[in-house]
Amino acid sequence: MAGLMGFVGKGGKQRSVALPRPALQVLAEYLGQHPSTLPGKPLIRTVDGTNRALSYWVINRVVTRWTKRHLGVKLTPHKLRHAYGKHCVDRGVDIRIIAEALGHETLESTRLYTQVSFERVRRIAELFDLPGGQIKRGKHVRTLAGA
Numbered sequence: 001m002a003g004l005m006g007f008v009g010k011g012g013k014q015r016s017v018a019l020p021r022p023a024l025q026v027l028a029e030y031l032g033q034h035p036s037t038l039p040g041k042p043l044i045r046t047v048d049g050t051n052r053a054l055s056y057w058v059i060n061r062v063v064t065r066w067t068k069r070h071l072g073v074k075l076t077p078h079k080l081r082h083a084y085g086k087h088c089v090d091r092g093v094d095i096r097i098i099a100e101a102l103g104h105e106t107l108e109s110t111r112l113y114t115q116v117s118f119e120r121v122r123r124i125a126e127l128f129d130l131p132g133g134q135i136k137r138g139k140h141v142r143t144l145a146g147a
Contacts, residue, residue, distance in 0.1 A: 005043075008053075015103040085113040090120070 003024060009015040019027065031037055042053035060076055067075040075083075081102065088098045099110040 009103060013103055017101070082113075085110070089113040 003019055004016045005019055005027070006014060006016045030043075037043060042051070044054050045051045046054060063077050063080070064074055067073060085098055085102055088101070089095070095107060095110050095114060098113065099107050102110065104110050
């Protein structure tokens with residue numbers, strides 16, 4: 001296993017994601033328990049005997065319910081995708097790498113994450129707008145020397 005998992009995304013686009021070592025271990029265990037899973041066939045399938053891949057709607061419902069129950073917030077795969085893109089921008093990952101990871105055909109689709117990140121930086125910079133190096137903190141104002 002090369003550390004990449006391929007799948008078919010929205011619009012029938014072929015996509016792949018990099019898997020960290022712990023995820024590869026879980027995947028290897030799963031494949032060991034399900035030896036009938038063949039390369040190129042759906043990894044997670046329906047149990048109705050047709051062995052079809054799960055639909056987007058089923059996966060969306062499972063993710064949404066799981067995140068609500070375990071994280072206390074209702075997240076969809078789409079929201080998680082955007083969070084990943086924004087996280088990469090905030091960490092300084094090259095926008096071309098992010099575009100490739102998200103399967104964007106053009107960089108224009110990926111620029112959204114840089115705009116969101118710029119807004120975040122602007123809001124943080126506003127905290128330092130007071131004279132004398134003071135930082136706005138709710139009702140309290142502290143100097144940088146005392147921070």
